[in-house]
Amino acid sequence: MTKVPDLFIRAEHAELIKKLNAWDIAYHQNDAPIVDDATYDAAKARALEIESEYPDLAKNGASTHVGAAVATKFKSYPHTVPMLSISDVFNESEVADWFNKLPDTDLFIELKVDGLSYAARYEQGKLVRALTRGSGVMGEDITENIKTISDIPQQLRGDYPDVVEVRGEVYMLRSDFMALNAAAEQTGGKVFANPRNAAAGSLRQLDSRITASRKLSAFAYTWGDVSEKKWKTQSEYFDVVESWGFKTTRPWARHVKSVPEIQDVYNDTILKRPDIPFDIDGLVIKVNDVAIQERMGARANSPRWEIAYKFPAARGVTTLRDITIQVGRTGVLTPVAEMEPINIGGVVVSRATLHNADEIKRLGIKIGDKIIIQRAGDVIPQVIGVAEVSPNAHEYIFPTKCPVCGGDVVRESGMVAYRCVNTLGCPAQRIGELEHFVSRHAFDIDGLGEKQLETFVTKGWIQNPADIFTLVRNHGQEIKKLDGFGDKSLTNLDNAINNARNVELAKFLYAIGIPDIGRVTAKLLAKKFQKLDVLQNARIDELMAIDGIGETMAQEIYSFFRNERNNDVLTQLLRHINIIAPETDNTHTELSDKKIVLTGTLTKYTRDEARDILERMGARVQSSVSPKTDIVLAGADAGSKLSRAQELGITIWSEQDFENAIHTQE
Numbered sequence: 001m002t003k004v005p006d007l008f009i010r011a012e013h014a015e016l017i018k019k020l021n022a023w024d025i026a027y028h029q030n031d032a033p034i035v036d037d038a039t040y041d042a043a044k045a046r047a048l049e050i051e052s053e054y055p056d057l058a059k060n061g062a063s064t065h066v067g068a069a070v071a072t073k074f075k076s077y078p079h080t081v082p083m084l085s086i087s088d089v090f091n092e093s094e095v096a097d098w099f100n101k102l103p104d105t106d107l108f109i110e111l112k113v114d115g116l117s118y119a120a121r122y123e124q125g126k127l128v129r130a131l132t133r134g135s136g137v138m139g140e141d142i143t144e145n146i147k148t149i150s151d152i153p154q155q156l157r158g159d160y161p162d163v164v165e166v167r168g169e170v171y172m173l174r175s176d177f178m179a180l181n182a183a184a185e186q187t188g189g190k191v192f193a194n195p196r197n198a199a200a201g202s203l204r205q206l207d208s209r210i211t212a213s214r215k216l217s218a219f220a221y222t223w224g225d226v227s228e229k230k231w232k233t234q235s236e237y238f239d240v241v242e243s244w245g246f247k248t249t250r251p252w253a254r255h256v257k258s259v260p261e262i263q264d265v266y267n268d269t270i271l272k273r274p275d276i277p278f279d280i281d282g283l284v285i286k287v288n289d290v291a292i293q294e295r296m297g298a299r300a301n302s303p304r305w306e307i308a309y310k311f312p313a314a315r316g317v318t319t320l321r322d323i324t325i326q327v328g329r330t331g332v333l334t335p336v337a338e339m340e341p342i343n344i345g346g347v348v349v350s351r352a353t354l355h356n357a358d359e360i361k362r363l364g365i366k367i368g369d370k371i372i373i374q375r376a377g378d379v380i381p382q383v384i385g386v387a388e389v390s391p392n393a394h395e396y397i398f399p400t401k402c403p404v405c406g407g408d409v410v411r412e413s414g415m416v417a418y419r420c421v422n423t424l425g426c427p428a429q430r431i432g433e434l435e436h437f438v439s440r441h442a443f444d445i446d447g448l449g450e451k452q453l454e455t456f457v458t459k460g461w462i463q464n465p466a467d468i469f470t471l472v473r474n475h476g477q478e479i480k481k482l483d484g485f486g487d488k489s490l491t492n493l494d495n496a497i498n499n500a501r502n503v504e505l506a507k508f509l510y511a512i513g514i515p516d517i518g519r520v521t522a523k524l525l526a527k528k529f530q531k532l533d534v535l536q537n538a539r540i541d542e543l544m545a546i547d548g549i550g551e552t553m554a555q556e557i558y559s560f561f562r563n564e565r566n567n568d569v570l571t572q573l574l575r576h577i578n579i580i581a582p583e584t585d586n587t588h589t590e591l592s593d594k595k596i597v598l599t600g601t602l603t604k605y606t607r608d609e610a611r612d613i614l615e616r617m618g619a620r621v622q623s624s625v626s627p628k629t630d631i632v633l634a635g636a637d638a639g640s641k642l643s644r645a646q647e648l649g650i651t652i653w654s655e656q657d658f659e660n661a662i663h664t665q666e
Contacts (some may be wrong), residue, residue, distance in 0.1 A: 119166075132204070149248050221284070222237070327429065333418045381607075543558065594630040
């Protein structure tokens, strides 16, 4: 296998640190995470891996990261004792590696609450200042906001030190979060993605009255600066801090002395996670004895005596409330799981596709069961199985009539999907078809989203794509009276429609919805046939002569242009638009007919921009690496495709190689 040059590794590390910094700011300062925990943890783990091989990169690397710099809108103060982060582990093997370095001692396990850390300083029992974690060295002053949270006392009770800094987590109960969002939807206020964002956004308000209007909760879990410790263990600290008036996660805390016991608590907590009334993302495992904690000390940014055993960030357990049906633009009926809302990897999930009737049977799920959910690729919610069978669960019966139009539903021979046969009369198919038509890679018409199209179709103003181009002329005055529309928005819509009247042949072919024809195939057809009428009259053997088009796809294209309804729509459409033939380019470049795969993230180009440049230079951009691939263009975070290319000995380009090729062509 070809060794990746040091230059690539260092460039990858720089890109990872750049991303981590941006993600830290989004999470800690803006209370609006832009990636979930799994993505962040994977990037940080990779950066640390590189730093272990290249120690000189560690100075300002992932190993020194704790939170983010304080936001400028708050006053900032230094932490008397730095607020360190906790090292993460993700599996039993990593837990064992940590455990084997410990002396023989009792361990204390707490829940890792998904909220915003705080440090509340008390002098003579009175709250004098509260800070966020901030950078770990400097924190933001949130004293007035902390005072609005009833779980954090302003005056300590009982026997307390002269000076003590209580540290903990501000969070929002799941029920309070749902109520907050429900109220926001009614009033047009801000809707939060998850309880952590809601808690952080509420706590970090310049106006404490806003914080007070939202129901926040808090736990205490450790201490910072203290004039006298009156506890010898972590569990005793819980007793003490509770006597002062704080709440802790004591009801879920456990004592253990071995890795198998830790794993038992971990597995049990995952199963019970949906029943815990607030969001957690793991367990915190601590040496219970404070004297041993102090002897073990800390690394640059994390204590040696505790770890965070993270749950799979993209998985959870919830209740299946119902199964509903969505009808797509091709008439396919897709079952959708309607679930008790659950936070999966930083996003509240309440729906997930079940794909088809066979998938429901394969999973063995019934309405009422507790099911396991994950976010595939940390994006798409996915049901992966049954966690717990409910005695009251009942089986789902797939419909024989379309839930949108009442048309018959059939399952074609050899197919897994059920389809509504009412192609022309089903509104769901019509709206889906139109959404595709106006999408960014098709006619790209701003102002015609799903909501607007549903309205226009329901009112009978748009029956097929051709009607879009007469919409404003025929119904402009009526549109202005609709909610969300006025003179300016109508003018913007009219301009967007008129700008779309001149369209490239490839975009046109993609837009009209030929089955199985994506953007790449549309470009191949445009390049080969140059004109729509030539393509319309093409034989199946002519279509199959194009590299990348097989018999099934050729038959779909051939049949599409011989369908009477399709030809009627095309005839109407061509009265309103002008199709631009692709430019004929007889020049030969070093990339002509080269098969290229893009992977990773480029710094100067989006994926679409790079693809367009390569195709203009005559290259054929593919989605996967194969022995026939000529070049792999690898940006930052290149993964399995880069590894596969190295195994096959395929030429690997950096972004600089790509730019050199562009300049050579120029």
